[in-house]
Amino acid sequence: MTGLSGSTAPLQDIFDCALLDLDGVVYVGADAVEHAPAAIQVARAGGMRTVFVTNNAARTAQTVADHLTDLGVPTGPEEVTTAxxxxxxxxxxxxxxxxxxxxxxxxxxxxxxxxxxxxxxxxxxxxxxxxxxxxxxxxxxxxxxxxxxxxxxxxxxxxxxxxxxxxxxxxxxxxxxxxxxxxxxxxxxxxxxTGKPGPEIFHQAARASGAQRPLVVGDRLDTDLAGARAAQIPGLHVCTGVDGPTQVLRAVVAHRPAFLGLDLRALAQVHPEPTRAEGWWTCAGAAARIKGEAVVLRRDGGDVRLGEQTNEMDVDEVRAAAAAAWEASDAAGVDSVLPVDLPHVRMVDQG
Incomplete structure (x- = not known):
């Protein structure tokens, strides 16, 4: 598939192991990403295993595990795979x-x-x-x-x-x-x-965990999500690190995630699948379409152009807009129909 998938159950109930990137997903530098430790705890409590897969080659697996433990994510070195x-x-x-x-x-x-x-x-x-x-x-x-x-x-x-x-x-x-x-x-x-976006680092991590249904989780499209596609493992993109909604909307086929969330709380959420009807892509209560080089959102007050009337979108709006943008790009045979200078988009919490 080149588009977003959907789930009728939380991802942590569908996949048996999360292959989690670190920088930008679990922590940034010395600090934990907001909600990340609690979300990992919830996923583990539900039976999902975790393996941390990082392109950072500077630190040993033990050092990485100790850092995670200090941040409230108890981890052993056997749960870490580094580049x-x-x-x-x-x-x-x-x-x-x-x-x-x-x-x-x-x-x-x-x-x-x-x-x-x-x-x-x-x-x-x-x-x-x-x-x-x-x-x-x-x-x-x-x-x-x-x-x-x-x-x-x-x-x-x-x-x-x-x-x-x-x-x-x-x-x-x-x-x-x-x-x-x-x-x-x-x-x-x-x-x-040998690191991401190559597939072997993910296969190595999955083998180490004994995973049968792994899920790659990352914040960077050209490494984490491209690697997930190369490894033929579904990928969840979270917007807490390098690539945000703006980059998701312009993602090339090889970098597109299967699932999209604001942060690691997305593991515990159901993911509605975008669908197309009458020229609009809809996802839950959101709707979006492409008009020329613009993303148009359908809201209660009428149609709104992204970058002109708003730079904020909730996660379902981003999902619908991504489906619309990817469809238009694929139909035109280009990497993206959206301009390189697409204004920065901020994803807001749906609460």
């Missing part, structure tokens, strides 16, 4: 007795490589056969230079992920993808990436 673990698993699967790994990254990446029993080296002068690169705030120029020297000498380049940015308490900062791009610019060689 560092996925990268280490890939390198290990291809390794032989000559494999030597140069780690450009933090403790989490070094620990994951060590846990796989791989031979670590500290410099390009030690002839590494693989350079594995993951984010840590401590990366400096000389680290990127060592990576470039080794790759120029013939080492493979593996990136834990290619996220260009990451959310912090102050806004969005350069992510691993931005640092990888510096190495690519110096070497002219593209790396392989």
């Amino acid at each position: 560092a673990m996925a990268a280490a698993a890939l390198i290990s699967a291809e390794a032989d007795e000559h494999t030597r790994v140069l780690v450009i990254g933090g403790t989490g990446l070094r620990q994951a490589i060590t846990d796989e029993g791989l031979h670590l080296v500290e410099s390009a002068t030690q002839s590494p056969t693989v350079v594995v690169q993951g984010f840590t705030p401590e990366i400096a120029w000389h680290d990127l230079a060592e990576a470039a020297y080794a790759i120029a000498a013939g080492a493979q380049h593996v990136a834990s992920n290619l996220d260009a940015s990451l959310p912090t308490e102050r806004g969005f900062a350069p992510g691993n993808g931005a640092l990888v791009a510096a190495v690519v610019a110096a070497t002219g060689k593209q790396p392989r990436s």
Whole structure:
């Protein structure tokens, strides 16, 4: 399916395990996302298992678990799958007795490589056969230079992920993808990436949990939700992190979620499926259609144009508008019929 799905029961009753992104979904930096700890507690109490799947390769699974526990989400390291673990698993699967790994990254990446029993080296002068690169705030120029020297000498380049940015308490900062791009610019060689949006990190997390009916939950369309589609696992998009309603309305086919919610409380909610009738897409009490390059909402006071008369929508309006925008885009054979400068849309709580 390329459109939104519906559910007649809460998602936590339909799916047996939530594969949850962290940054922007459960926490932002040191702080929990509003409602997230309570929503996870409710889902777990209802029988849903949780595995936390993150492109952050800087921290160990234990460190991530401790942070979640401190935020009111009791978690063990076995419930965490990181991009560092996925990268280490890939390198290990291809390794032989000559494999030597140069780690450009933090403790989490070094620990994951060590846990796989791989031979670590500290410099390009030690002839590494693989350079594995993951984010840590401590990366400096000389680290990127060592990576470039080794790759120029013939080492493979593996990136834990290619996220260009990451959310912090102050806004969005350069992510691993931005640092990888510096190495690519110096070497002219593209790396392989093992994190999202690749499917294997989700398959690895699902296997670890024994999930039969997993659900991916994320805040970023081009990693979390694109990865869910690549893994052929339904995805729930929540608007608490990188991508909000504006980006959802303009989502390309490969990035579209199966379900949409404001925050993690969406796990405990029934999701009405948008339907089309007489030129309008409706969802529960909301209705929307596309007129030219504009989103038109049907409200009690009459038709309202998004960006001109309102920049606020509730979740059912976003669902209806997304269905309308995606249909129009697909019919026109373009990524999106909506303009690139579509005004910022804020999703409001329905209470």
